[in-house]
Amino acid sequence: MDTLTDLAIDIRGLRKSYRTLRGGQRIAVDSLDLQVPQGGVHGFLGPNGSGKTTTIKMLLGLVRPDRGSMSVLGHPVPDRLPQVIARIGAVVERPRFFPNFSGRLNLELAADAGGLPRARVDRVLDQVGLLARAKDPYRTYSLGMQQRLAVASTLLKDPELLIFDEPTNGLDPAGIHEVRETIRNLGREGRTVLVSSHLLSEVEQMADTVSIIGKGRLLTSGSVVELLGARASRMRIRVDDSTRAAQLLVQNGLQVVPDGTALLVESAGDPARITRLLADEGLYLRELVSVRRDLEAVYLELTDGEGLSPDQGPGIELPPLSRTIASRTTAKES
Numbered sequence: 397m398d399t400l401t402d403l404a405i406d407i408r409g410l411r412k413s414y415r416t417l418r419g420g421q422r423i424a425v426d427s428l429d430l431q432v433p434q435g436g437v438h439g440f441l442g443p444n445g446s447g448k449t450t451t452i453k454m455l456l457g458l459v460r461p462d463r464g465s466m467s468v469l470g471h472p473v474p475d476r477l478p479q480v481i482a483r484i485g486a487v488v489e490r491p492r493f494f495p496n497f498s499g500r501l502n503l504e505l506a507a508d509a510g511g512l513p514r515a516r517v518d519r520v521l522d523q524v525g526l527l528a529r530a531k532d533p534y535r536t537y538s539l540g541m542q543q544r545l546a547v548a549s550t551l552l553k554d555p556e557l558l559i560f561d562e563p564t565n566g567l568d569p570a571g572i573h574e575v576r577e578t579i580r581n582l583g584r585e586g587r588t589v590l591v592s593s594h595l596l597s598e599v600e601q602m603a604d605t606v607s608i609i610g611k612g613r614l615l616t617s618g619s620v621v622e623l624l625g626a627r628a629s630r631m632r633i634r635v636d637d638s639t640r641a642a643q644l645l646v647q648n649g650l651q652v653v654p655d656g657t658a659l660l661v662e663s664a665g666d667p668a669r670i671t672r673l674l675a676d677e678g679l680y681l682r683e684l685v686s687v688r689r690d691l692e693a694v695y696l697e698l699t700d701g702e703g704l705s706p707d708q709g710p711g712i713e714l715p716p717l718s719r720t721i722a723s724r725t726t727a728k729e730s
């Protein structure tokens with residue numbers, strides 16, 4: 397995401413406020429910066445009410461921003477939206493299809509309405525894995541299938557950029573899996589997909605890059621690997637004499653933080669080195685756990701911070717790791 401031309405979406409300083417019933421003001425989106433690189437799946441993450449839908453609606457010209465600039469595929473929007481809309485497919489609200497018509501007929505009608513060739517219908521049904529059920533009435537489709545039909549209808553015009561607002565909301569695990577796979581495949585085809593969600597684990601599984609927002613502001617963004625990798629080599633160790641162990645590790649150039657009765661070793665590298673350093677001094681590990689930072693932990697740290705005050709700008713530093721999930725190698729020597 398380096399140069400402007402690499403960006404599918406570029407949002408700067410976007411703001412939208414709504415009037416409340418009591419005559420006050422609710423800021424839905426507040427000085428938001430969002431850069432989405434071209435190609436692949438970009439997760440747009442934030443808790444409920446953090447401004448994702450409002451942002452997406454502004455991008456699509458459905459809601460007028462108070463201020464800020466937006467460009468999509470190199471065109472400033474909303475001014476140049478008519479020039480670029482044919483290259484964008486979006487599913488923002490629950491799609492409406494005729495319940496008694498088949499999936500195929502529904503798409504044929506959508507193709508006719510959009511002036512698109514009916515010949516594309518079977519191709520897009522195949523892309524979302526619905527070809528085998530194309531003849532069945534829409535009302536017999538599961539929620540996951542209904543959502544995939546909505547995705548198929550956006551694919552009719554073969555868009556470069558796809559925008560999905562919480563596409564797995566209300567789906568059961570099987571439906572979530574189907575929709576997730578469909579989205580992943582679209583990213584692999586080289587399209588750009590912006591997908592909003594409040595579910596980190598879900599985005600972690602389908603996104604290449606991610607932006608996390610809270611209270612209408614960007615908290616952090618980057619590749620999923622970068623965000624997860626930042627503290628990937630942190631280890632939690634437990635020994636009987638943790639004071640001596642900490643001194644020894646620090647003397648050997650390692651950064652050590654107390655964690656209850658355990659010690660956290662930053663950038664620990666090869667666990668064998670720690671094991672050896674300690675054992676050479678007669679300190680034996682009771683436990684060694686590698687602590688992997690997953691997106692869920694990053695998200696919790698950043699948004700848990702509902703204490704985030706309105707004047708805190710974008711790109712705040714990640715706070716120290718207070719919650720860690722995952723673990724998984726436990727070596728015991730005693």
Ligand SMILES: Nc1ncnc2c1ncn2[C@@H]1O[C@H](COP(=O)(O)OP(=O)(O)OP(=O)(O)O)[C@@H](O)[C@H]1O
Nearest residue numbers: 414422423424442443444445446447448449450451
């Ligand atoms: N039309 C509106 N009138 C007044 N307030 C609104 C309107 N639309 C959104 N809001 C408020 O703006 C804030 C952001 O809402 P938005 O729907 O964009 O968040 P979101 O991140 O998409 O959340 P969710 O996942 O729950 O939809 C919320 O406080 C919401 O109540």
